[in-house]
Amino acid sequence: MNSGNPLPKRQRFSNGNGMDQSEDLYQHRCSLPIYSARGKLMRELRRNASSIVIGETGSGKTTQIPQYLVEGNMCKGGTIACTQPRRVAAISIATRVAKEMNVNLGEEVGYCVRFDDTTSAKTKIKYMTDGMLLREAILDPKLSKYSFVILDEAHERTVHTDVLFGVVKKAQKQRSGNEARALKVLVMSATMDVDHFSRYFNNAPVLYLQGRQHPIQLLYSSDSQSDYLFAAMVAVFQIHQKQPAGEDMLVFLTGQEEIETLVRSIKEVARDLPSDCPGIVVTPMYAALPSHLQMKVFQPTQPGRRKIILSTNIAETSVTIPGIKHVIDTGRVKAKSYQPGSGLDLLKVQWISQAQAWQRTGRAGREDSGTCWRLYTENEFTRLPANTIPEIQRCNLASVVLQLLALNIRDVLTFDFMDPPKKESLSSALEQLQLLGAVDKENNQQLTPIGRQMSVFPLEPRLARVILASKQHGCLEEILTIVSLLSVESIQHSPQNKREAALAAWRKFLSSEGDHVTLLTIYRAYKGVKGNKDWCFENFVHQRNMRHAIEIRAQLRDLCVKAGLPFMSCGQDTTPVRKCLVQGLFMNSAELQRDGTYITLDRKQAVSIHPSSCLFQCKPAYLLYNELVQTTKCYMRNVCVIDPQWLYDVAPDYFRQRVSRNR
Template sequence: MSNRKVQVGNIYKGTVTGLKPFGAFIRLDGVKEEQQNEDNHHHHRHHHRDKNTRDRVKELSGLCHISQISSSRRIDNPNEVLKRDQIVYVKVTQIQDDGKISLSMRDIDQTSGLEQHEDANDLENEVRGRQYQKNQSRSQKRRNSPDMWEMNQLNKVFGAKRARPTSNSEVEDPFAEVESENDEEVEEDVEIELSNEVPAFLQGKNYKANKNAALRAARGAGGSLIRAAQYGSRFMAEVKRVKMEKKQEEEKLKRQAERAKKTEDPMLEELILQTKMQQQKEQAAEKAVDEWRKQAKIESYGIRSQLSMQEQRESLPVFDKREELLKQVQENDIVVVVGETGSGKTTQITQYLAEEGYGNKGIIACTQPRRVAATSVAKRVAEEVGCKVGDEVGYTIRFEDVTSDRTIIKYMTDGMLQVEALSDPDMKRYSVIMLDEAHERTVATDVLFALLKDAVKRRKGSLKLIVTSATLDSAKFSKYFFDCPVFHIKGRTFPVKIFYTKRPELDYIESTIDTVIDVHVNNPKGDILVFLTGRDEIDTCCETIIEKMSVLYKSDPKMAELIVLPIYSALPSEMQSRIFEPTPEGKRKVVLATNIAETSITIDGIYYVVDPGFVKVNAYNAKLGMDSLIVQPVSRAQADQRSGRAGRTGPGVCFRLYTKNAYLNEMSANTVPEIQRQNLSNTILMLKAMGISDVLNFGFMDPPEEDTILSALDELYILDALDVDGNLTKTGKYMTSFPMEPKLTKTLIKSIEFNCSYEVIIIIAMLSVPDVFYRPKEKKERADKMKSKFNDYNGDHLTLLNVYLKWEDSNFSKSWCQDHFIHEKSLKRARDVKRQLLSIVENLDRKERRLDSSVRSCKGNYDLIRKTFVSGFFKNTAKRASNHGHKDEEGSYRTLVENIPVYMHPSSSLFKKHGVDYVLYHTLVLTNKEYMHCITKIDPKWLILYAPRFFKQADPNQLSLTKRRERIQPLFNRNDPKEKWRLSRGRR
């Protein structure tokens, strides 16, 4: 059928005639097609019925796909923006051979009917889209020579380009490849490999051979404790397995009950009855756990006390040392303060300094290693001072600044003070800076040691520095800070008896639970403190102890009740007042805590400490190319600090679940500073921005290994933050303005160039908060169905964008979040992060005196967003494993950098999707496998275009590394060597 009136590229007025989930059918008004009647041989027969049937008139209509309806963003349902019989303006984008018409409403003003282009890029992308559709619609043909097919297979194996067909035979080969008719438009496979280019400032330095040095330093020397840390707890794995089996059994029982109702099978009904009786026996322990969870939700603010605020302050050990401490600060520019946890140094010293008048000369700052500590301490001090948080007392953490012009006492994370050092290396805004919890030796704290040491020297008496800690190598610190005085605040301590195990424990979680129950059953009154590595271990132990105690209560009703209380950083100490409240008469409490209870909080009434001897720390994993949490043995200093918790109220006992030999020979004397076991890219970038060119000789207290610094310099180079001479580039200067890791910062800066910064800022904000989706057990199928509505066929980054935009469209509705199984708290946090990032970008615009805003929308061209993330996260990429005889599992991937096997997480929108060969991931999560988290499909060509310093296209004339791994080896019959060439085994 010829179509003379309608032309591709023209805009027409139309009417919506139908709405489908995939798009809208639109009739082109005023445009009709005349078609000659094909039934000419019936012309005379039907002439007497209707002589007008000779020419039929057909109204033209076409399909506007869902992706072509809106320019600003994608929509899930056409009903959101269109209605039946609505008048619209559409452009004809394609007319197929069968007469089907494709329409588009994108970039068309629905009021005037005129086409709008923001800039040349939009027009170019639209032209490319039409050309792509045109190429896709072309007919395909098969290769027609079996010999040609074999030649192509051989060429592929050895990495050569495809041969052109030499035969025009009409015989169709069923095994031949399907290709486009136009050879110039064939999409060739791109073989990429790592670039060996080394910048001038790194030439001659071998640093890649020792990539795992940081990880080895974090893990220590070895031994039974190391093995236990590496293999983990079998008990934890068993608990997870039992939970999974119970879940499956419940689902099976549910299905059987439904079938029994339909079939009225008496045998089946009896089986169900028996199963229910068995479950009722097990429910006693489960009810105890449910009851414990309900009690755990009781929250209140602050530590309850009958004393007034002033009486509480005066009861602290630091109060007696007030005058002596202030005198030391007045006479010395730097003072090291060593005080027991709970002595009051964090909350009181800042107030003493403000009362002494130091606040009139500048702000009094106190840094904390943890965000939770900075916010909670600021709230406590504001309550003691009698003001709102943000007035005289405030805090600053990443993406949150709760201060004002009236703020005198400012609590902040050490990382935020490090960022301030960029613009103000002399710290002119501050009169006193207090580095609290210095023994934790975070990277930012170690950098601040060196920076503030020099700032104090330059300010000549107008800046005071106080370094405080619960446990500290005071002599080492004093020597580093110009032999400054050390001030001690004594706490009340009592002797502690220490017990070791006779032989190494096979499972430290199981032995911890047994020890707690044994102490409760067989020892005098007194509360128990247990140290574990993380939330999962704490929750599992809490539930297991509750279950076991419920059985013991039944066997011995007179047994004293054991109150089980968890504490970890996600639960601020102020929100868990039950931990600090006195234990009721006749009862005992057990507190299961992370290392936050070593020094950050003080719990009265502890007489018994159970120490399995492990802690979870951050360490740079070269294999993953990122910082990750690993479990490792504690140091002897940490072990001593833990045992000391038992001697605060009276003589105590510490049960160490490891041998004395392990304590003496397998544990390091002190904890390895974080700066010696982490990726230093962000730290080195900060130092470069401060004008410190020789970072290798920067004055760290404990310098990291040289190869760690060189690796960080190399990463900054490939991110375009440094040039070939190691100097900071314009991109590098911009990167220092954002409180994020370099890869995210580079992505955000690149998004300004790609004109998609608004969407990228939203995605970064969503990546900076806890997971927004939740799956309640009883509604997991409905939750999955709701999540699928947001899924984008290009990956999870765009899925997160869809979630935020939909929430925005609902006017930030709480009920919308509940209906779609979304965590409203996470979305609100993401909105705050987005505002902070937008503010930083706007400030940069003013600083650079830009007339136009850098915040722009890509208006639905989401390929720009994917390209932007490739420019920052090109090292986090993987290729689908070939599975041609390899041991790789179906659906597994291999990272392009380290060639390690990784897997797509089942929660990903790309899980089990076909045609996803190359992907980019945000992080790797290690559970039973190494899963890629937050994945996006990419084109391998983008890696060469947007990461030219790291990737290059493989030489087609050489055997690439990938092809060498897939080399074919002959499989032969050793009894008949003459025919060894006849068969080949699969690729290894």
Template sequence: MPSFSAGASTQKQQNYQRRRQQIREQRKSLPIASVEKRLVDEVRKNDTLIIVGETGSGKTTQLPQFLYDGGFCQDGKVIGITQPRRVAAVTVAKRVAEECNDQLGKKVGYSIRFDDSTSNATRIKYMTDGLLLREALLDPLLSKYSVIVVDEAHERTVHTDVLLGLLKKVQHSRANASKNGKTLPSMGHSQNLTQKACQGTICAPLKLIIMSASLDAKCFSDYFGGAKAVHIQGRQYPVDILYTYQPESDYLDATLVTIFQIHLEEGPGDILAFLTGQEEIESLERLINERARLLPPESSKIWTTPIYSSLPSEQQMNAFKSAPAGTRKVVLATNIAETSVTIPGIKYVIDPGMVKARAYNPVTGMESLIIIPVSKAQALQRSGRAGREGPGKCFRLFQESEFDKLVDSTVPEIKRCNLSNVVLQLKALGIDDIIGFDFMEKPSRTAILKSLEQLILLGALTDDYKLSDPVGHQMARLPLDPMYSKALIVASEFKCLEEMLIVVSMLSVESIFFSPREKLEESC
């Protein structure tokens, strides 16, 4: 709790107390608050629990706090919560730290690639699913965790699917060790300090919670041997869905027209428009600002703020700030804003019905990003964003008849991406039979074989499909595409390591350049 000096104003203290009271009331008003005791009891009784929490239920922020208060962090254990996206891990951790009235990085922290805000005191840890996979390389039994919560599991990213298979295996190993009263096994020459410190202690079972906003929990329940599913009612206000009369040939232009139609004809409330990528967002942001300048002064107050994965974190946070009085905020987002993060003030959603997705052809070995129609599940998630704080409207820029033609759910990413990195990680974790690995949905045999073939050519695997020593082990430790990690390893032999580091760094991110709109001319 912050302390106020003798000279601190009474106003500051009153603002602080008012904020604390506001947070307490917000927490009590969440639908999940009424089932706290039941949820904690269910986690105690079941090693695996599926929680289907509708939009606005509060599951992401509240459940870890319930478990902490319920004693699941005894003996220094940690509750880990995975998120598919970095921005969700960061924003949720900041919110939970504020609710706990503690400094971020102490009791509550987050860990994402290139940014770790945790300490030895951290007991509630938010992280990306990919980062937990990296941790498993060093600690295969994930021994410091008492509970792992896989949030937004319905998104079915490649890391989520691999993580579910891995956690199922870890849970089985820890349950057997606990049942037989065994201690943590020695991990041989690769054991780390964490494992050494844990050896000689009884390995407690791992509690696993799968959280999804999708109402279809059966696939997760079946995968975990008929695990119990609990449904939590969401706090979803009514949302009016509006469709176009005619097909839209240019959804970007239709989005621009709809934004100004809402701004000039609808009541107060911020707008969230979904687009497919950075280029579209920057283009539309420029057009909005150009057109807003042509409006009468009383109607020209529009504040546009983008949010997409490659945008610097401090820029992403702008989307969560309130617009100045009398100004309408327009958030231009990719599907990063579909789930997890709640952007305050949104009353209107514009959904062009398109999304950028990864596609992979194992025959040619080519991976590409293509623009495809969203699934019904994605469209429902998007419209739900308009009803988080009050009644809202969703403008779908396609005909109602087109909605019925959409696929029910998105094809899992593991079925449409290059699996070389996945195969390498699994090999490093000691899983030799990749084809026989217990994936929730198995990728094609062709894709797996193509990945194995590429890893052999790169020298990461031996001819009998074992991880090579030392090259394979070195490659697995680098969080990079196998081709890039091999390039770095051999670069030192050719005395060009510094140059190769620069090349790989630039290839590993979308763009190293950020061109602020207000300094566009200077950057040209």
């Protein structure tokens, strides 16, 4: 297949070592598998309103297609949006493309992620998270500033991506009458159910890009692994002792706790290795990690050393991490599953899909040939589901429905989802929003002024409602702190061999009013010592998570300024704080029974206080909780003591038949 017109060469520039980087980048672009298909690909994209592109990981589709569109003058005066499921991918790809185009990041090429918009009026290629494009659609449903929308990594089927499919499809239809202002849509992935996507986008043609940039050797485990975390550590050191320095590793794990456990274990084992082994640099990567720490994985490895990146599925797609030669795939992922009947939000470790497995494999062949070590048997791989179940079919839809209503999509029950969730889930979400005061009681397809304000906050609707309620109770400063701390992994940590010492250290922070006030006390103490590292160590406070919470708090504070909320503090009396929490979380309440157990007030479900709670040994008459988690029992996490009268004050109709008056 001929490439058509060759790539235009960019202005030359030097890297300071006498090497011509422009020529190197030009040669790199020409060597990508997508380059040979450039001419035919551009003809198809000109011809069709919507297209599906399937290309192996490393083929160059994410970095090159937007550049081809600019070089082919297909922007029509508009901007090219290329969405990514994750912020780290949007930032790193934009940085790469700006370098290839020899422009400053934020000018012709930029990115937009939550709380970080690095674009300008000159921007032609804009990499962004799908959530940010959705937020733009709330203000401009026709997406008027864009001429091309590229929906990348479509196989991931995140909630935002699935909603975006319908929003973009509707915008395209609204603009179809004017050829000069028509919106073109391109859906891309390395692997997905192409027929399903094609049908949804009006039988869009499917374009296949042949070839991978570099070969990847695939190795399976000979036996099933019962302890995948231990198996991962064994694989790390097998590779480390046999392969030369400079061949970095990427290990896929399920969450922060696992990653930090393995970081410690690898460092301990590495101390006893022979002196002729390369040095090890262990780098974690997960969503709760602050952005500047996430970006550390892209720093080049020093000569004679090996970088070992321990990551969640955040590194699964679109991210090229320099030096990665070996991928270790545990075959597991942590995923949410919501049950609308019980209100139970399960976050559990489960097997990945085959589509996810191939995405992980592709991380090993981005810059050179590589190897993927699958810590499961070939037979186990064949039993994996072909594709990931769309998140929209397994999560609480309150945030989704709030977003759709903010987009002025009236009948959410008939919204054009690619894979519609159950009507029961959508109806349950509408009911939640109505109870929170976000939806008009007479017309449940109309947002109230409170609902419109709630939609501005990138939070679960219940927590957004708590923030707005702080205006009434005069405690925004405290509520911002609590919501921020609830938005990160636990700020308390207790090593297995120091459990008693950790409990003793936390005792001075414990509040008889519950976990929310305890978190507030820890935060105030942390600020009092100005985040002292030694203080964190002595008190078993997770400094990294605390810093991340402070970043989130600053971002939420900016949104509160824009919303005109008054910044007030309730001081040492935390009753207003608990009253405020009730306004958003009143549906999450439980009552003590005569036999010493608890039942939820809404569904009469038997629940227990989680062992990690400061109230675990207590029996308050009424409790509020943030979430239910199912392990050996159904546990309430993050609980606080409340007065049942507060429940009546907030939602009298809801509780009239639910709360006994035996006080």
